[in-house]
Amino acid sequence: MDSERKPVRVVIVDDDQLVRMALRLVLEGEPDLTVVAEAADGDSALAVVAEQRPDVVLMDVRMPGRDGLSATRELLTRTSPPRVLMLTTFDSDDLVLGALRAGALGFVLKDTPPAKIVEAVRTVAEGNPALSPVATARVIAAATSGTRGSSREAARERLSTLTERELDTARAIAEGLGNPEIAERLHISVATVKAHTGNLFAKLAVENRVQIALVVRDAEG
Incomplete structure (x- = not known):
């Protein structure tokens, strides 16, 4: 990797402080990634992103107040929006699909191994989808079975x-x-x-x- 390349700037959005701390430790252990800010809800996320202009937002789906889906939809209407990687569990399939339809580039499960989360952030930062084929098939099937x-x-x-x-x-x-x-x-x-x-x-x-x-x-x- 080019040592002169600027690290990927990441904002972590999750209402659970322990989750944010764990993700920060995982991401900041990598020389090409840096966490520039955290937020605990969608409204805070919008403000932080406007201030920090990160490359990637790791966004929780379910949060009190403005949830991750609503925040993602608004972020993706902005000029030069960040890449959005949703953080979720399988019990929020419907919300994840809404975010993917809006333009989020992928999602990772909260129990994903740290190395895979790092890989997903890098992939999304490059503008590519970070989606497990099995997980993607399940989410899509759940949301479109009644079409x-x-x-x-x-x-x-x-x-x-x-x-x-x-x-x-x-x-x-x-x-x-x-x-x-x-x-x-x-x-x-x-x-x-x-x-x-x-x-x-x-x-x-x-x-x-x-x-x-x-x-x-x-x-x-």
Whole structure:
């Protein structure tokens, strides 16, 4: 890693002080990460982010007052918003999906091993989704299992703009496959997968792979 590169600036948002302390210890043990502030609720998070302008916000979903979902939605409407990585448990699947639809780049569970949390923060800081395929599939399935009617038709209309290969790529993404796995399945190069994914972002008007998966699940679920 380039020693001259500035550390990734992180804000931790959680109403549990012990959780914040633990996350700070984990993140600040890494030379390329630095915690610039903490917040205990969504309103404080909005103020702190405006002041500190971090690269990544590690945001708890459930908090008293303004929750993480509401705070995330507002953050992502701002000019040059930070990357948002949701911190959650599986009992808040519905809220996580709302945040992902709004543009959050991923989520980690509160019992995730420290090394994986560090990896997720780095991944999100680079603008890439940090999502466990198994966890993603569970969350998406839970939120879209009842999709019917106009929502399904709207999603199908969006998919109708895709080429056959782009649709194959979108379906593979919805299964939680990474670029190498998609390339192997479709017998194409990883570079071609990336090109198809870029086209999907533009044609479906989405910002990350989870939102691609949501369109597919809405259309075909």
